[in-house]
Amino acid sequence: SDAKIFDAPILYITGHETFQFSNAEAQNLREYLNKGGFLMAEACCGRRAFNAAFVREMKKVFPDRSLSPLPASSQLFALPNQIKVVGVTPGLSSQLGGKTTIAPKLLGLKVNGQLAVIYSPYGMCGGWEMAQNPYALGYDDAGSLSLGENMLMHTLTH
Incomplete structure (x- = not known):
């Protein structure tokens, strides 16, 4: 609920729990x-507890909206x-039946049309640190870096 968030053009949330x-x-973030x-935001290591909490808490921030998958055609x-x-970690690969690459899965929420x-x-974030945990459910280093770069580019140009 700190007013300092209004000084930042980008907020980043990650976590395990x-x-x-x-x-x-919630009101301040809204x-x-x-x-x-x-x-x-991202679920560090693909942690399910954080994922469930993030989806739930975004409904608290915007009760009338839901996160939705970004289409492959998204800029x-x-x-x-x-x-x-993008490539995936060995941990995610094992949950995907051995697939080593997948279409990226990102969710978005629009506010005022943006x-x-x-x-x-x-x-x-493990990929951004180039210190990926092989048991994490995540994108590999190259995929994480490319997605992160695109996310920042999109944010800074829209």
């Missing part, structure tokens, strides 16, 4: 996003990197 916004925090702010997957498939929230239910 469940969490809950207070009513004041106001931030309504005023043109942007939220990037987010085109600039600066053309992304059709994409204001981009969320990945699969981990990306």
